[in-house]
Amino acid sequence: MSDSSPSRGAASWRPSISIVDHIHIDDAGRALTEPLRNDIRLLGTILGDTVRTHSGDDIFELVEGSRKDAFRIRRGELDRDKLADRYTDIDIAVAMPIIRAFSHFALLANLAEDIHRERRRRIHVRAGDPPQVSSLANTYAALAKAGLDDAAVGKALADATVVPVITAHPTETRRRSVFEAQHRITDLLRQHLRQDPTPEEDAAIIEGIRRQILILWQTALIRLERPRIEDEIRTGLRYYDAAFFEVVPKINTQVRQALRAAYPAAGITDDPMIRMGSWIGGDRDGNPYVTDEVVSFSTTMAARTAIGHYLEQLEVLGQEVSLSTRLTVPYDELYALTGSSPEDPSADEPYRVALRHIRSRLAAKATAMFGEDVMRTSDLYLVDGSAPYDTADELLVDLDIIDAALRANHDEIIADDRLRTLREGVRTFGFNLYGLDMRQNSDMHEEVVAELIAWAGVHPDYASLDEDERVALLSAELTSRRPLIGPDAELSELATKELAIVRAAAKAVALYGPEAVPNYIISMCTSVSDMLEAMILLKEAGLFDPNDGSPRSTVRVVPLFETIEDLQQGAATILAALEVPFYRKLVQSQQGIQEIMLGYSDSNKDGGYMAANWALYRGELDLVEAAKKAGIRLRLFHGRGGTVGRGGGPSYDAILAQPPGAVQGSLRITEQGEVIAAKYSEPVKAARNLETLLAATIESSLLDVEGLGDDSESAYRDMDEIAALARSAYSKLVHETPGFVEYFTTSTPLSEIGALNIGSRPSARKQTTAISDLRAIPWVLSWSQSRVMLPGWYGTGSAFEQWIDGDETKLATLRRYYEEWPFFTSVMSNMAQVMAKSDMGLAHRYAQLVPDEELRDKVFGMIVDEHERTIDMYFKITGTDDLLADNSALKRSVYNRFPYLEPLNLLQIELLRQFRAGEDSPRIRRGIQLTMNGLATALRNSG
Structure with missing residues (x-):
């Protein structure tokens, strides 16, 4: 490794080794990726032709010259300064088409990579290869090999639930028009892949791609104004028509059938294993724009989307099922x-009559909920005076009658098509579509509850009470049906708003069913009183009922343990809560399940990558033990972001890396930003990724996947020591280095994230410069944009180096953990993926934005040293000299197209320099925003 030290300073530092020198592509790898490169060349050529035709030869030459120079930089044939100099003082009118060209290329390259994954999977299937790891087929084979009996499977998968929870993200600002153009290009590429076209057919496909790329080029990638929460809600709903309505019911049906066939006595129920969740419109932690109207909008739009889909499917089904009683057996x-x-005589086509009746009742339900003009329906299928369905279960009963009639007539092949998907869809999505989680910070709860208690005359100064006194007071209120306030209470703006929001949630539950708002999450939960304060609000809204000593609530209270200390104390907090008599009764009334959310983002920001990952693992072990001790069931909700610094990485590996007993058939997991588009934007991708979540959940619930055996306690002790060393190294930079916050804010586009209308949520919970108050998304996004990727690795190299301290036995121990322990393997693999996307050469140029030269040299020097140390330790532990030896897909991406990120980074730096120098024009702002969006698209998991 190169000898880099802080004393050399950022001004004079030059990378002696490029990151691609740590990524190796052999001849076999090149041969496998040749079809991908062909697709990328095709799309790139068409994009280049489009740029030349519509922006002129001069712009085309600038784009093409930048592209060639970027690859020369990767090959070491050109100094990066040469390309950067080309952009110095560039006019925004010239910069903008270059940014747009490379942003579009990143988007198109993503599509090509997705198609290539499909191509590789088809090759493996046709060759008769074993099922791919992370597929359900592989999972079924693993279960069969384990020789599990029906009773064990039934017990482990009782109430099995996998819930991807869709959340908003500031870099996912693509418009619907762009989204749909991507779909059309993907379909055309798929035709190119799956058919053996004649020359004329092939020309037509290419012409279609050319047309869609032209449309894409002349369509604005992002909105001009800051997206409202309503925009983010609509964006989240977009994925249902795009994929979820088709894919989720089919997977639920398939996994149920497969498990019943293999384990007929396991008692696998009809309940869907995959359900959907959302935070968009219910998460008000640090987001002042979430109001009662927004909660109503989110739940109403979800219900409209679900019922609108059912009405459309019923209409199509009615057109398809034209069976006549003259040709089929009547079914009473x-x-x-x-x-x-x-x-x-009018009942000669009884299925159509029945479907018309069902559709009329459903349309009546829609009209009752949304009004006369909301749901468009066809008069052909409406019968005046139809009684609306009360619940989705009533609709399902009627659909089941049609299913039974078809099967009685030996028409299973008809029943198993659209009707089965619709029945499973109603079972899965209900009238609510998704469960909207509510979330608020514990500090807000304390402030509001203190005001309510003072207004009611219960206690004048709640904040002055200690924890035991608070728990006693809150418990007394939560065992009494008496409300604290009446309709005429004079409250502060904050308390009025918070109560209105929770009452809006109660209204949604009344309208759309208890599944509409299933959880209330408490951010920064540190105590039992934090949990009970949230319940006071639920009680005031009618969502919690003391019920004369038998408390009940359809909304679960979910503590979110975020910081490392909170994770370490989480088990004690839950055990203390369960010692409160009424709370234990409440948990027992909720199937004996206590859900707990684990925060990956703030724990990482608090203590760094390795310390946070280990705190989560240790915290889960403690929670599993606490649940056993208390005699309850544990359900964990993983608050993972897209990037590794926020818990991201391959979902399958992450789930298998959970400690024993942590999954237990149930998993809730957040899905955010570009990751949503990458995973769920169309059916093929959605099916693969949902299948992965299910496969990992089933395996983790039924198989011993930890792999440590009797060595677990010694491994845990070793990781305790390594995590402490990693946290110390991280804190030395982030929390103890004077001026670090200034370095961070000036060397990254952090301040511009808040200023450039990116996302509806402010970038910080409070108006402060403290790292602790900064939201995790802008923290990680900023480091990603500047290509440092600091949250995904910093402190780990120092920890390994200090812990090993030249002892070959300890190095051998870590090598064994890497080979045998999924947790450690996953941590190392995810870190390597991050480091493969980092680029200290580009990071060096971002460092030049820091005005204070002494601070710049000190902090950047520390970052470079730790970066090289971490790569060195990774190679020693894994025994490889390739950062992506275990991830061929990412290796292809980094090697083949990361040079295209070079112009986006360099132009972002130049535009940031101009913006901070006072060039505050709308086009400069838009250019910076476009570079952020383009880089996020290219990196695919940047925030």
């Missing part, structure tokens, strides 16, 4: 459903 229950008779 079918006539009973509609009140008709086989002798009635």
